[in-house]
Amino acid sequence: MYLHSDGAQYQGEWVEDKQEGYGLETWPDGAKYEGGYKDGMKHGKGVFMWADGSKYTGDFYNNNIEGEGVYEWADG
Numbered sequence: 097m098y099l100h101s102d103g104a105q106y107q108g109e110w111v112e113d114k115q116e117g118y119g120l121e122t123w124p125d126g127a128k129y130e131g132g133y134k135d136g137m138k139h140g141k142g143v144f145m146w147a148d149g150s151k152y153t154g155d156f157y158n159n160n161i162e163g164e165g166v167y168e169w170a171d172g
């Protein structure tokens with residue numbers, strides 16, 4: 097496990113000191129991301145859950161939500 101200076105935690109694969117492959121990252125506010133990483137950025141398929149319970153499941157490209165996916169609001 098790696099602990100970032102901002103309190104975020106990362107568990108997963110590394111290549112040349114960058115997040116690469118599959119990983120799980122959590123933030124102090126309760127948000128979390130589980131899925132693919134490339135060159136230290138969210139990339140590929142993944143699930144991001146915001147602290148309020150809203151959730152996005154789908155594609156990420158260079159740390160951005162991009163491509164096909166489903167967004168679920170916390171209030172349904």
